[in-house]
Amino acid sequence: MRVICDIETLADTFSCSFLDYDSDKTCVILINKDINQLQALKNFLAHVKYLITLNGIHFDSIVLDWIIKQPHVIAERIYEVAQIVINQDKYYDMYKPYSKHKWNHSWIDIDLFCYWSRGLRQSKKLSLKYFAVNMDMDIQEMPIHHTRKNLTSEELQQVLDYNMLDCRVTKELAFRLKEQINLRLGIEQQYNLKAISWDAPKIASELLLDSYCRKTFQQDQEFWEYKKEVRNTQFEPINFRNGDYLPNIQFKTPFFQKIYQEVCDTNNGFSKEFVFKHFDSTHIKIAMGSGGLHSVNKNESYETTTKQKVLTSDVESLYPTLLINYRFIRPELYDVLDIYAEKKKERLEAKRSGNKIVNETLKLVLNATTGLMDSQYTWLFSPAQIMALRLTGQLILLRLFEECELKHIKIVSLNTDGVESILLEENEEIYFNIIKEIEKEFNLKFEHEQYRFIKYQSVNDYIALTIKDKIKVKGQFIYEKVLDGSNEFLIIPLAVKEFFVNKIPIEQTIKNHTNIFNFCAAKKINRDYSITWNGQKQQQLNRFYVSKKGAYLYKQKDTKDTKENVFKESAVQLLNQVPETFPTDVDYNFYIRSAIERVKLFEPDQLKLW
Secondary structure, eight states: EEOOOOOOOEEEEEEEEETTTTSSSSSEEESSSSSSSHHHHHHHHHHSSSEEESSSSTTTTHHHHHHHHHSSSOOHHHHHHHHHHTTTTHHHHHGGGGGHHHHHHHOOEEEGGGGGGGHHHHHHHHOOHHHEEEEEEEOOOOSSOOOOOOOOOOHHHHHHHHHHHHHHHHHHHHTTHHHHHHHHHHHHHHHHHTTTTTHHHHHHHHHHHHHHHHOOOOOOOOHHHHHHHHHHHOOOOOOOOOTTTTTOOOOOOOHHHHHHHHHHHHOOOEEEEEEETTTOEEEEEEOOOOTEEEEOOSSSSEEOOOOOOEEEEEEETTHHHHHHHOSOOGGHHHHHHHHHHHHHHHHHHHHHTTTTHHHHEEEEEEHHHHHTTTTTSSSOOOOHHHHHHHHHHHHHHHHHHHHHHHTTTTEEEEEETTEEEEEGGHHHHHHHHHHHHHHHHHTOOEEEEEEEEEEEETEEEEEETTOOOOOOEEGGOSSSOOTOOOOOHHHHHHHHHHHHHHHOHHHHHHHOOOOGGEEEEEEEOOEEEEETTTTEESSSSEEEEEEEEOOOOOEEEETTTTEEEETTTTTTEOOOOOOSSSOSOOHHHHHHHHHHHHHHTTGGGGGGGO
């Protein structure tokens, strides 16, 4: 049996809600002063094979496993244990006796929270409510504080309704992650790794670790001991000179020769911004840094015409290629690179033969390895080498840039693994000859695509249309929901996309759109503030749209008398519950103005079309 699970632990009430993954069947278990369904909980869990949760491995499953292993239990004691588990990082000594309940229970945990790396979970502040917003579902925070006792029947029902809503959100999330769940099940079968609740970096790390240990294992200890020893290896970073790890790159002009020497002579990385004067006396600003190379493009627009082509050229698998070509890893881990190269070949074969599990698994390995090498918490940590890898990629693009300048070919944008250029008919052959030379010099391969147009608000915010009518967007121009994205007021980039791509007037797109959630944004405010709207107290997380009949959403710190606008631009209408019909009070003018302002950055005259 596959079930969704969510628990709530209050001072004198414990509730556990189950929702069948394959149907809408529900089961609610209660333990409080009036009822104790401990045996029912034991009986139910005995038939569960997969327990699907969000953050259940670190909380729900621990508490549940502890509960069912007690001969008898009361809600007050469950609450005490739950608080220890919740605060395990802070009070580890108190938590330690309960840590054994994290593993070896009768069910298999599928913790969807673990599908995102810890860094992403923290930076994006992922939570069940976050996903509820992005899946256009009801959003509700716990209506009763966990310290409350003696709940009324009405308050208890509120808790149970909240509990079941969380289950329904988790179920919807599981449906949307179905391919990811199946991939992990396939990894368990194919590679014998317990990966069902692992993120991509851990899958990559453990698969490489297993292969590496099998290759280097000596018979003087148990294999599992050796594997544990390697996994727990800690490499202490040291100061390093970049040039001691970089390949020799032969720049031809004093300007770039000087930059290359600066990179080599700097320790522990490199950061620099510089302005370069093109052959036609225009200028481009370029930034180098540990995160990558990028040009500074602000409100720029380029189009393919009868006289010129707009071309993007990207290095295929830049980091994996450099990793193999230059063996950018600590010398004692060179065997890992041999395994990595083998995995790359295996993946190509799996892709050709249609073996989806192997193809997708090894894709994770190839893409995640360099990130693992940049983390001091992994056995692959290679700080000098990973910095050299990143700087080498940047220097290669600068070599291409330099060569193009010498041949009077204009590159208008650079970003991490590729460039965008303007090609006149007479220099097209010259450009591709340059590409061939760079490919040969550095043993890599470029792939190319022609744009009908590309419009940069910045190098990380753009919209482009290829000659095959493929739309490419990034940053502020993303117009479709992203499960772990911000997704604010998507109707604005959607209207901009329709204007640029299909020449549909901004007003027409916005006024004809019928998905109210694309008119919405959501804001979560720290608990140091109280939230009010229309004179009434609200929860900390609220979804809203701009409304002609709305009210301002305010936050007020407990220690201050003044209120602040959460959304200063306009009055809003809250939309925390899914409406039955499309609202009649949407302030279309706000969205139209916002879309027009973005279009005006590039083509103010074209707005006369409507």
